Amino acid sequence: xxxxxxxxxxxxxxxxxxxxxxxxxxxxxxxxxxxxxxxxxxxxxxxxxxxxxxxxxxxxxxxxxxxxxxxxxxxxxxxxxxxxxxxxxxxxxxxxxxxxxxxxxxxxxxxx
Amino acid sequence: xxxxxxxxxxxxxxxxxxxxxxxxxxxxxxxxxxxxxxxxxxxxxxxxxxxxxxxxxxxxxxxxxxxxxxxxxxxxxxxxxxxxxxxxxxxxxxxxxxxxxxxxxxxxxxx
Numbered sequence: 019x020x021x022x023x024x025x026x027x028x029x030x031x032x033x034x035x036x037x038x039x040x041x042x043x044x045x046x047x048x049x050x051x052x053x054x055x056x057x058x059x060x061x062x063x064x065x066x067x068x069x070x071x072x073x074x075x076x077x078x079x080x081x082x083x084x085x086x087x088x089x090x091x092x093x094x095x096x097x098x099x100x101x102x103x104x105x106x107x108x109x110x111x112x113x114x115x116x117x118x119x120x121x122x123x124x125x126x127x128x129x130x
Numbered sequence: 131x132x133x134x135x136x137x138x139x140x141x142x143x144x145x146x147x148x149x150x151x152x153x154x155x156x157x158x159x160x161x162x163x164x165x166x167x168x169x170x171x172x173x174x175x176x177x178x179x180x181x182x183x184x185x186x187x188x189x190x191x192x193x194x195x196x197x198x199x200x201x202x203x204x205x206x207x208x209x210x211x212x213x214x215x216x217x218x219x220x221x222x223x224x225x226x227x228x229x230x231x232x233x234x235x236x237x238x239x240x241x
Binding site for chain 1: 229237
């Protein structure tokens, strides 16, 4: 497995605005997943995008994947105060044994 | 919707004591994991478990740690002789290969 690097480290926006966070990784992948962690709680799986997909939507979430640049982005549209959390990407290489390696994440604060 | 559950939610123990953290994974899942998160730090992988055996473990998962699936539903993490640095949030996760579903965690405090 490999660790994704999320950027920015911290993001503060007003409710209703869109939030974009990015993830870069180093080696080829099978898929990439995004997770959310509310403070001190367990991680919640948000979305999985496979290496042959370029974009995927789930509700207010939009994920893109650019395998040539080894990067992914997560867009949260019309953000709400409840979206305040840390967001992590988990690149899943072809040879993965199943473990996920998490980086520092992007800490998103949505102000009401 | 099925979820991963963990007990206890909090545990305080004395250094050198044994602790057992319990998890009930989602029933049709085949892969089981333990992670930990020291306060203010990243979530770290400890161990993965499949087909009744450890499939991978990290450097953190030394001889003081063990995992067991004693009865086909529970999945436990045992720390034989706790150290101060074992204080952390411990998360169990289960999955059908790619996506992992995490429990709410057990906060362990070693005094």
